[in-house]
Amino acid sequence: MSNSISAAPNFSVERDGETVRIALRGAWTISASRALEKTAVAMSAAGKGARRVAIDFAGVIRLDTAGAWLIDKARAQMAASGAATEYQSLDADQRILLREAAYAPAERELRPKRNRLFEFLIRLGVWGAMIGGNVATGVSFLGELAAAALRVAFNPALSRPTSMVFHMENFALRAVPIIVTINFLVGCIVEQQGIFQLRRFGAATYAVDLIGVLTLRELGVLLTSIMIAGRSGSAITAELGSMKMREEIDALRVMGMAPMEVLVLPRILALVFSLPLLTFIADIAALGGGMTTAYLYDGLGFQAFLVRLQDAIGLNTILVGLIKSPFMALVVGMIACIEGFRVQGSAESLGRQVTVSVVNGIFMVIFVDGLFAIFFAGIHY
Amino acid sequence: MGSNGKEPIIRVRGLHVGFGAKTVLDGLDLDVPPGEVTGFVGGSGQGKSVLTRAILGLVPKQAGTIEVFGEDLDRMSLSEHRALERRWGVMFQGGALFSALTVKQNIQTPMREYLKLSQSVMDELAMLKIKLVGLPPDAADKVPSQLSGGMVKRAALARALALDPELLFLDEPTSGLDPIGAADFDELIATLRATLGLSVFMVTHDLDSLYSICDTIAALADGKVIAAGPLSTMLASDHPWLRAYFHGRRARAIVKQGRAAALASAQGIEGAR
16 A cells, blocks of 8 residues: 555644744545544644734645645634635645635524424324325225226226236245245134133133134134235335336336236236135135144044034135135235335335335234124124 | 556456356456546447456456556455555446435445544535535435436545545446536546546546547457557557447547537636636
8 A cells, every 4th residue: 555645644833923834744635534634623723813824735745625625624714713824835736626625614504493392283284194195095096996997897908817827926826835834823823722711611622613713704814914915015015116216117107008007907906816815725724723733632533623613604704704805905905006106216215115015004904804893793794 | 557657557467257158358458547537438238347347346257367556456355455445436327326315425424434534524525525526515415316317426426536536437427418417527527637636447438528538548349458548549440349439420520529629618618717
C-alpha cells in the first residue's frame, strides 16, 4: 500500500499581531477519518479573533473532497467571525477541488410543532380510513374478479387451463405432504386429550365423536386454509409484487392482456379447486391420526373406531368443512393478489406486503370460519 | 506500460473466465493507465461486464492474474482486500442503490462502515457529494424508487465517490440517459477526473462518451482485447468489428460534429464562468 500518502493532517500557526498564518501539512483525505475532522475544528479555533487569516497549502501532500470541504468550512467559520481569509500556494488541482467542494451551510428546514393528542387522533383516523379502504378495495376487487370470470366463462378461448394446472400443482400437489403431516399430528393430539378428559366420565369412546365432528367441521379446513395462506398466499404476493416492481404487469397491460385474466384468475381458480381437495385429504389424515391414538391409548380397534365414527357423523358433517373451503381459498387468494399489486418499487415494500398478505389471510380465514359457524348453526345443518 | 508511461493501475494477464462449457474471456490482457479515463467497448454478450466483475472479484476466474494498484489480487489477505476495496468505487449499471435507504443513507453506508466520522460531518459530506454529482438537495431524503433514471445514476455515482476513491468503475454510466443528460454526465466525470485525480474504468456503448472523455479505449472481441490505445488507434484498426463500430453511420455523424462540438462546448464553458 502506498503509505506515503497516509501522513496525518496537521497544521502550524504563526501569529503576527492581528494576522494569523496557518500552514497546512500532511494528507487531508477522508481516510484520516476522525483525525481529519478534529484537525479542521482545531484549525477554525486557531484563527479566532484574528483580523486576517492566511491558509497556506504548500505542505499539503494530498487533498480530497472531504478535506477540501472541511478546510473551507473552517475558513468560512473564521470569515463569519470577521476575519479576512485567503488561501495561499494553491496548485491548480487544489484550486479546482476547493471550488467544487466549496462550503455551503446546509439550510435547516423548519419542522412544525407537534401535539401528541393530535398525532394520536391523526393516526387513528388514518388507521380507520385504511381499514375502510381495505374493505372497499376488497369489494371492488371481487367485482373485477367476477367480471373477469364471466368474460372467460362466456368466451372460453380466454381461459388459461395450462396456467391453472401449473398453479394447482404448486398449491395442491406439493402441499400434500405438509398438510397430511400437520393434520395427522393434530388428529393425534385432539384424540389424546379427548380420551384423557372423557375417561373421567367413563366416556372415552366419545372421543371418536369428538374427533369426527371437530375435524370434519372445523379443524381440517381451518388448518389447511391457514397453511395455504402461509404457503401459497405469500408466494402469490411475492410473485405478483416482484412482477409489479419490474413493470412486468404494465408490460402485460400495454400488450392488451388484462392482469386480472392472465395472472389473478388462474391463481384464484387454482386455489378454489385445490383447497377442497386438500381439505378432504386433511380430514382423512386427521381421522387417521385419531384412529392411531385411539388404538394406542384406549385399545380401540380400527374397526370399532370406524363403526363408532359412522354413528357419530353424517354426510352433512363432512360437507360443512368442504363447503367452506372454496370460500377460504377465495379469501386467501384475493388478499394475496391485492397485496401483491400494492407493492411499490423497493425490496422493503415487497417484504412488507408479503407479511401483510399472510397475516390478513390467516385473520380473514378465521373470521370467515366464525361467520360460517353462525350461519350453519342458524340453519341447523 | 500505460500510454502516459506510468505503471498501470489495473494490469490483467492471461485472464480466463468461463461459465460451464462456455468460455467468455480467453487469455485476456489489459492495462489501465492511471489518471486517465479508459473506455471499454465490445459487442453485447462479449463479456465486458464479466471482465469488470472479475476484476472486482464478483466472478471467479479459471486462470490468469489481476493486479490492481500494483498488487496481485490472489496474493492478498482478506484484510488487504478490504483495504483495497476502500480505494475503488463502483457504479453499477442499474445503480444498485439500496432500495430501503434514502440517497443520503446510501452515500453514508461506506462511510459508516469504514470511517469514524461524526454524524453531522457525514451529513455534510453526503450533501457535498450530492451537490458534486449535480443532484438537487431535496433528493437527499428520497428513496431510490422516487428518483428518475438519470437521478439514480447520479446517486449511484455519489455513493461510488463516498470514500474519495482513486479508481472508479463505471458500468454503462450513460445508458438510459437522454443525450443532454448523458453529455452532462460525461462532463461530470471529466471534471471529477480532473479535480480528484481519478482513474476511471468505464464500460460504455456511448460513442459520444468515447469521443469526448476517454483518453484510452480498449476493445473486446472473442474473449480478448483486440485493440487498445487512443481513439486514433481505434480509427486506424482493420478489425471488422472495430471498423463497423467506429466507421458506422452513427459514428461518422459524431466524428463530423466532434471537432466543432468540442470547440463550441469549450467556449460555452469558458463563457459560463
